[in-house]
Amino acid sequence: MPRDPLDLLQGTLDVLILKTLTWGPKHGYAVAQWLRETTSDEFSVEDGALYTALHRMEHRRWLAAEWGVNEENRRVKLYTLTADGRKELRARTALWSRYVSAVQRVLGPA
Amino acid sequence: MTPADRLRRLVRLPARAHTIRADVDAEIAFHLETTERELVARGMSAVDAAREARRRFGNVEEVRHMLGLLGQTEASAQRWGQWWKGVVHDMARSTRTLRREPSFVAVVAITLALGMGANATMFRVVDRLLLRPAPHVRDDGSLSLLYFQRETTEFGRVTSSSQSYPAFDRLRDTRGAFADVAGWWATDASLGAGADARRVHINFVTPNFLPLLGVSAYRGRFFTAEEWEVQPVPTAVVTHAFAERELGGAAAAIGTVLPIEGTTYTVIGVSPPGFVGAVMRESEIFLPMATGVGGSIGKEWRSNLNVRWLRIVARRAHGVSSAQAGAAASMALQHFGRSNKKSDSLATVIAGSIIPARAPDGAPQGRIALWLGAVSILLLLVACANVANLLLARTLRRRREIAVHLALGVSGGRVTRALIAETLMLGVIAGTLALGVALWSDALLRKTLLRNVAWDSGQVDLRLSLFVAALVVVVSVIAGLVPAIVAARTPVMDALKSGIRDGGSRRTGIRYALIIVQGTLSVVLLVGAGLFVHSFSRARSLDLGFAPDGLIFVQPQLGGIANSAQDFDQRMERIEARLRSLPGVLGVTQSVTTPFESQWDKGIMVSGDQLLPPLKGGGPYVNAVSNDYFTVMGSPVLKGRAFTNGDANGSPRVAVVTETMARVLWPGKNALGECFRCLLYTSPSPRD
Numbered sequence: 001m002p003r004d005p006l007d008l009l010q011g012t013l014d015v016l017i018l019k020t021l022t023w024g025p026k027h028g029y030a031v032a033q034w035l036r037e038t039t040s041d042e043f044s045v046e047d048g049a050l051y052t053a054l055h056r057m058e059h060r061r062w063l064a065a066e067w068g069v070n071e072e073n074r075r076v077k078l079y080t081l082t083a084d085g086r087k088e089l090r091a092r093t094a095l096w097s098r099y100v101s102a103v104q105r106v107l108g109p110a
Numbered sequence: 111m112t113p114a115d116r117l118r119r120l121v122r123l124p125a126r127a128h129t130i131r132a133d134v135d136a137e138i139a140f141h142l143e144t145t146e147r148e149l150v151a152r153g154m155s156a157v158d159a160a161r162e163a164r165r166r167f168g169n170v171e172e173v174r175h176m177l178g179l180l181g182q183t184e185a186s187a188q189r190w191g192q193w194w195k196g197v198v199h200d201m202a203r204s205t206r207t208l209r210r211e212p213s214f215v216a217v218v219a220i221t222l223a224l225g226m227g228a229n230a231t232m233f234r235v236v237d238r239l240l241l242r243p244a245p246h247v248r249d250d251g252s253l254s255l256l257y258f259q260r261e262t263t264e265f266g267r268v269t270s271s272s273q274s275y276p277a278f279d280r281l282r283d284t285r286g287a288f289a290d291v292a293g294w295w296a297t298d299a300s301l302g303a304g305a306d307a308r309r310v311h312i313n314f315v316t317p318n319f320l321p322l323l324g325v326s327a328y329r330g331r332f333f334t335a336e337e338w339e340v341q342p343v344p345t346a347v348v349t350h351a352f353a354e355r356e357l358g359g360a361a362a363a364i365g366t367v368l369p370i371e372g373t374t375y376t377v378i379g380v381s382p383p384g385f386v387g388a389v390m391r392e393s394e395i396f397l398p399m400a401t402g403v404g405g406s407i408g409k410e411w412r413s414n415l416n417v418r419w420l421r422i423v424a425r426r427a428h429g430v431s432s433a434q435a436g437a438a439a440s441m442a443l444q445h446f447g448r449s450n451k452k453s454d455s456l457a458t459v460i461a462g463s464i465i466p467a468r469a470p471d472g473a474p475q476g477r478i479a480l481w482l483g484a485v486s487i488l489l490l491l492v493a494c495a496n497v498a499n500l501l502l503a504r505t506l507r508r509r510r511e512i513a514v515h516l517a518l519g520v521s522g523g524r525v526t527r528a529l530i531a532e533t534l535m536l537g538v539i540a541g542t543l544a545l546g547v548a549l550w551s552d553a554l555l556r557k558t559l560l561r562n563v564a565w566d567s568g569q570v571d572l573r574l575s576l577f578v579a580a581l582v583v584v585v586s587v588i589a590g591l592v593p594a595i596v597a598a599r600t601p602v603m604d605a606l607k608s609g610i611r612d613g614g615s616r617r618t619g620i621r622y623a624l625i626i627v628q629g630t631l632s633v634v635l636l637v638g639a640g641l642f643v644h645s646f647s648r649a650r651s652l653d654l655g656f657a658p659d660g661l662i663f664v665q666p667q668l669g670g671i672a673n674s675a676q677d678f679d680q681r682m683e684r685i686e687a688r689l690r691s692l693p694g695v696l697g698v699t700q701s702v703t704t705p706f707e708s709q710w711d712k713g714i715m716v717s718g719d720q721l722l723p724p725l726k727g728g729g730p731y732v733n734a735v736s737n738d739y740f741t742v743m744g745s746p747v748l749k750g751r752a753f754t755n756g757d758a759n760g761s762p763r764v765a766v767v768t769e770t771m772a773r774v775l776w777p778g779k780n781a782l783g784e785c786f787r788c789l790l791y792t793s794p795s796p797r798d
Contacts, residue, residue, distance in 0.1 A: 029140065029141045029145070032141075051137065051141070051177060052173060052176055052180075077133070077137050
């Protein structure tokens with residue numbers, strides 16, 4: 001039985017999506033799939049929340065969206081990282097590192 | 111998705127609401143289907159897979175709603191941005207297009223500028239004359255200027271605004287009508303003595319005049335109630351303009367002395383800038399009535415019933431309407447007239463508006479302003495029709511360009527907007543020119559048709575600019591709307607094909623209609639102008655009964671100087687002699703009244719004791735003149751002789767009557783040798 005999935009901390013989902021898209025444009029399903037595989041299903045993310053985050057970030061111009069066609073000729077909405085998005089990703093990654101090391105210092109070596 | 115929607119997406123126009131919803135649905139559907147397929151591939155049943163997919167998604171409806179909202183916010187922000195960019199783009203395009211057609215721009219701008227400029231001027235004039243009381247008069251609805259009307263048998267209703275002092279006194283006590291009543295007399299006087307003497311416009315006022323009008327002193331103070339006394343201290347209040355011009359500023363003016371016609375006045379206060387009194391007449395100095403009126407009206411001015419010189423302004427009592435005040439005052443005046451045997455027994459009092467141009471029986475300035483206002487509106491309509499026609503012709507020339515825009519998917523509304531932007535730009539150029547036209551014609555009006563009005567110097571003020579801006583918008587819409595709508599309705603296919611005829615019948619119809627409108631209005635204006643010129647030239651060539659060319663009227667101000675009637679006569683003789691010795695002077699005469707300036711009427715009796723009834727136009731008018739009067743004035747004496755040196759004090763009294771009077775008094779007979787008697791009233795001048 002897999003462990004109970006962790007709930008994502010606030011704001012973390014954004015940074016994960018941004019990082020996911022550094023490997024090229026993806027549609028929403030592909031992002032969800034990639035996240036699942038890479039985190040080995042550790043996180044429980046409702047797909048709805050994922051799409052909300054995607055649209056929100058598109059509105060804030062961190063992502064650019066375009067409708068395209070996949071291999072099976074279905075219409076899909078592809079998201080790409082913008083320059084602003086990359087800047088945001090760098091900033092948040094740095095913040096995350098600081099956060100993690102600070103917590104680590106308190107908790108000490110296991 | 112329709113081709114139009116695809117096109118919109120292609121050119122990145124903001125999506126419409128249904129497209130946003132469709133996109134969100136498509137995205138969610140794709141996700142759910144792909145999840146289902148994957149789950150089925152892993153061995154789930156289709157039904158279970160569907161359920162699981164939805165479960166993993168979360169609240170599908172909520173998410174769909176949220177995404178829809180986000181999309182719409184995005185779209186409307188885009189639309190706003192595009193609208194603004196569109197406006198800027200329109201302006202830029204208009205500038206480029208217009209720069210390529212300088213002569214067109216010039217014609218349109220000048221046409222509109224003339225129309226708008228005339229209207230802007232008339233707006234200022236009408237505003238100043240008809241919509242507002244004299245500057246600084248506080249109009250809270252209770253002030254009234256008083257007018258007196260009498261029905262005469264021959265000439266109908268006669269309205270005057272002057273009264274005698276005893277009548278004024280009586281009106282002051284009218285119960286139930288007025289809370290306060292003040293009077294003034296506007297006249298000219300000489301300031302200073304000798305070679306430095308100059309004419310000033312003064313107002314003799316009752317001490318409550320300035321407070322009644324609601325004016326407060328700009329500097330110093332105004333007159334106090336004690337100044338009603340018979341022997342007051344001669345104090346003066348000066349206008350701000352006079353203080354600035356002659357006394358070195360408002361602050362420095364207080365305390366200066368002004369020698370006016372023999373009395374020395376001390377300046378005690380300065381009125382606010384622009385204030386000239388209750389009516390729009392040039393004014394420089396306000397003096398207490400008791401200090402100087404005697405010199406001109408006579409020492410008995412307070413009890414003299416015969417001379418009507420005083421104008422009256424009143425503040426109605428609380429809750430009393432103009433009609434009620436007028437009725438009460440009429441009763442009082444008629445009673446006064448009956449007890450004193452004056453024609454006031456037949457008069458009615460009208461408590462008229464505090465705006466001087468709204469006098470009953472219309473002051474000429476008010477009527478002139480209204481007429482000119484109507485003319486300028488007509489002018490503007492002609493200009494608009496003209497420009498609309500020009501714009502329409504231009505639009506038709508650019509049909510192909512517009513058709514290309516429409517074919518590319520620009521909406522008809524957008525095309526209209528672009529054209530209106532162009533018209534607006536033309537309007538703005540014209541508006542700037544119009545301000546210049548307004549200033550110029552304003553100065554012209556003040557010098558010609560509307561003299562004798564005390565204008566405040568304001569040039570371009572905020573109200574005028576706002577009015578011109580409003581005119582620009584209105585005119586642009588009027589002139590530009592029809593061409594713009596026609597442009598938007600251009601049939602795309604026909605216009606794109608080459609070799610098309612110039613305009614369908616409907617377009618030509620509009621152009622003809624515009625031309626007809628222009629023609630009609632222009633004819634109306636031309637006819638009006640022609641009539642005006644005709645009346646004017648007739649007035650100029652009227653036979654006045656005397657020869658005005660080369661005549662100069664001199665009015666020596668001797669009021670305060672002459673001590674007695676004899677002294678007055680001697681001074682006048684000396685003045686006459688000095689004038690005769692001037693080179694270029696052919697003759698000098700003295701006269702009590704001046705044509706068009708003053709009249710003097712007396713009762714005339716022929717045989718029996720029957721007073722001559724009032725004549726059409728007033729009268730009978732008399733004048734007392736010295737010997738050379740008829741030669742100097744160029745009025746020929748038809749029968750008999752003119753006066754000579756033999757007709758002096760003590761010799762038989764002689765008179766010269768006009769032809770009209772001779773016909774009235776002695777119809778059919780030779781007037782020479784006939785007699786009449788002249789009723790003696792108390793004379794206002796020192797002469798008998």
